[in-house]
Amino acid sequence: MKRIQLIPPKQIDVTIQLPSSKSICNRALIINALAHGNTQPENLSDCDDTQVMIRALTNMPPTIDIHAAGTAMRFLTAYLAVTEGTHVITGTERMQQRPIRILVDALRSLGAEIEYTKNEGYPPLKINGRQLTGSEISLPGNVSSQYISALLMIAPTQKKGLQLTLTGDIISRPYIDLTLELMRQFGAKAQWTDNNRLKVDTGGYQPRRFTVESDWSAASYWYEIVSLSEQAAVRLPRLSEHSLQGDSKVAELFGLLGVSTTYLSDEVILRKEGETVSRLEYDFINQPDLAQTFVVTCAMLNVPFRFTGLQSLKIKETDRISALMAEMKKLGYVLTENNGSELSWEGERCEADTNPAIDTYEDHRMAMAFAPAILRLKNLRINHPEVVSKSYPHYWENLSAAGFGIIEE
Ligand SMILES: O=C(O)C1=C[C@@H](OP(=O)(O)O)[C@@H](O)[C@H](O)C1
Ligand SMILES: C=C(OP(=O)(O)O)C(=O)O
Numbered sequence: 001m002k003r004i005q006l007i008p009p010k011q012i013d014v015t016i017q018l019p020s021s022k023s024i025c026n027r028a029l030i031i032n033a034l035a036h037g038n039t040q041p042e043n044l045s046d047c048d049d050t051q052v053m054i055r056a057l058t059n060m061p062p063t064i065d066i067h068a069a070g071t072a073m074r075f076l077t078a079y080l081a082v083t084e085g086t087h088v089i090t091g092t093e094r095m096q097q098r099p100i101r102i103l104v105d106a107l108r109s110l111g112a113e114i115e116y117t118k119n120e121g122y123p124p125l126k127i128n129g130r131q132l133t134g135s136e137i138s139l140p141g142n143v144s145s146q147y148i149s150a151l152l153m154i155a156p157t158q159k160k161g162l163q164l165t166l167t168g169d170i171i172s173r174p175y176i177d178l179t180l181e182l183m184r185q186f187g188a189k190a191q192w193t194d195n196n197r198l199k200v201d202t203g204g205y206q207p208r209r210f211t212v213e214s215d216w217s218a219a220s221y222w223y224e225i226v227s228l229s230e231q232a233a234v235r236l237p238r239l240s241e242h243s244l245q246g247d248s249k250v251a252e253l254f255g256l257l258g259v260s261t262t263y264l265s266d267e268v269i270l271r272k273e274g275e276t277v278s279r280l281e282y283d284f285i286n287q288p289d290l291a292q293t294f295v296v297t298c299a300m301l302n303v304p305f306r307f308t309g310l311q312s313l314k315i316k317e318t319d320r321i322s323a324l325m326a327e328m329k330k331l332g333y334v335l336t337e338n339n340g341s342e343l344s345w346e347g348e349r350c351e352a353d354t355n356p357a358i359d360t361y362e363d364h365r366m367a368m369a370f371a372p373a374i375l376r377l378k379n380l381r382i383n384h385p386e387v388v389s390k391s392y393p394h395y396w397e398n399l400s401a402a403g404f405g406i407i408e409e
Contacts, residue, residue: 009403037207078150090124141166155200174246285309292369318361
């Protein structure tokens with residue numbers, strides 16, 4: 001089994017080129033394809049999730065394998081439903097366990113032709129593309145915002161546009177806002193008309209030049225590193241304060257954990273300064289991808305926490321709630337789960353493994369969130385470190401540039 005051992009740096013003073021945001025890349029690619037743009041968006045990520053999207057849209061093979069990319073699976077399902085031709089879309093074993101029924105039902109009720117080729121409710125799907133006939137539907141907004149983004153993005157190309165009503169508590173709302181904003185930047189008319197209603201006018205997209213900004217979710221691991229260091233400065237180019245990404249909230253949250261953020265014209269500087277709160281409570285409903293970063297950081301800082309709004313974590317790359325509980329236990333921390341939507345830690349400890357090896361469950365964020373813990377531990381190993389390629393292929397090289405030792409076992 002591939003595994004690495006980590007050694008902490010003595011001090012950190014480094015500039016890191018983060019990957020560009022896969023959420024923005026994958027939206028820009030779909031919208032650009034629908035706009036019949038003849039140039040690609042610029043600064044596309046070389047991460048797996050974006051590369052599968054580029055390959056699918058460039059080659060459009062009869063069977064499209066999007067590996068582990070949730071956005072690619074959901075966005076391409078809608079795209080293929082309105083694009084001429086018959087395609088099968090599939091992914092990894094885990095992708096075949098991530099639900100897609102809500103999106104398929106919504107597309108079918110708008111007139112799309114989609115069949116399940118294996119298990120009802122899950123990929124793979126066989127899709128026969130056509131113009132949609134319907135334009136008004138209601139669907140749950142409390143399972144994955146990616147279904148909603150997928151529907152919104154195809155809507156300007158359909159004769160009647162689209163009106164959506166979302167039921168239940170809406171999760172990951174900033175990702176819906178990101179979709180609407182990018183659609184508007186490509187000339188579409190798309191907006192919220194109420195707290196739970198969305199409207200997109202027909203009229204297509206206008207192609208334009210577009211450059212993707214760096215990934216704020218990836219920045220969270222550098223915030224974690226600074227927070228767990230005695231002294232550190234990290235410069236992150238191509239990030240801005242007024243980002244479209246909801247995960248830019250990480251800057252404010254880490255302000256509570258001893259990290260300051262300085263915004264320059266096209267980069268941010270993180271420094272270790274300021275106090276750490278004695279307890280942290282936060283609702284991650286709008287930033288689910290940050291949950292792992294904060295669980296590991298708070299435990300390592302000995303800051304008890306209660307994190308809510310985690311209901312979507314069970315259907316991500318792995319069941320992140322169980323994975324966090326199991327791996328934190330190896331480090332000697334006993335977390336409590338409540339309702340499948342909350343994780344808390346009130347200081348309860350158990351005996352830690354003497355030489356802990358963190359399992360990563362094919363989840364990039366398990367590897368990236370746990371690695372910085374070496375700054376507070378005697379030793380730490382990460383199993384299957386290659387999982388980071390899903391969103392941040394150069395993570396280990398970047399850690400090494402910051403002075404971390406990375407020994408392959
Ligand atoms: O639209 C997007 O780009 C994403 C939406 C979120 O998923 P959910 O809406 O399923 O929570 C997030 O977790 C994922 O990493 C990216
Ligand atoms: C949940 C994630 O990705 P996706 O759902 O797009 O596979 C993630 O990157 O944390």
